[in-house]
Amino acid sequence: MNPQFSAAMSATLLLVFASASEAQVPADYLKSLETAARAAESGFAGFSAQRGQAWFNARHGTDWSCATCHTEDPRTVGRHATTGRSIAAMAPAANPERLTDRAKIEKWFKRNCGDVLGRACTPVEKGDVLAYLTSLKR
Numbered sequence: 001m002n003p004q005f006s007a008a009m010s011a012t013l014l015l016v017f018a019s020a021s022e023a024q025v026p027a028d029y030l031k032s033l034e035t036a037a038r039a040a041e042s043g044f045a046g047f048s049a050q051r052g053q054a055w056f057n058a059r060h061g062t063d064w065s066c067a068t069c070h071t072e073d074p075r076t077v078g079r080h081a082t083t084g085r086s087i088a089a090m091a092p093a094a095n096p097e098r099l100t101d102r103a104k105i106e107k108w109f110k111r112n113c114g115d116v117l118g119r120a121c122t123p124v125e126k127g128d129v130l131a132y133l134t135s136l137k138r
Contacts, residue, residue: 028102033127052135056132062116062118065116
């Protein structure tokens with residue numbers, strides 16, 4: 001086989017497998033958020049990446065927003081506002097390990113909604129933030 005063809009074929013296969021293995025929010029989790037959102041809001045028409053971005057960057061009556069630690073571009077490495085600890089990129093496009101495990105997603109929302117809101121996030125808030133984070137491309 002021609003070495004140049006072989007190298008090109010290998011590069012193509014790597015791109016195909018890389019995009020196929022990008023992180024995806026578990027479908028059952030999104031479905032449960034959608035069901036809860038419909039039950040909570042009669043006019044619920046779906047999650048919005050645009051609302052999610054605005055919510056992610058807004059301060060909600062506290063000193064912090066999600067972007068305080070995760071940056072306004074969640075494809076980049078963040079830094080915890082108190083400890084200074086580095087935080088891996090939040091967007092799956094930059095960090096394929098993000099948002100692949102339901103338990104980890106719930107833990108992240110529980111901790112961060114408490115810090116940012118002082119309460120649990122609603123299903124719509126969670127769904128909108130997930131729509132935003134998963135809409136980001138490299």
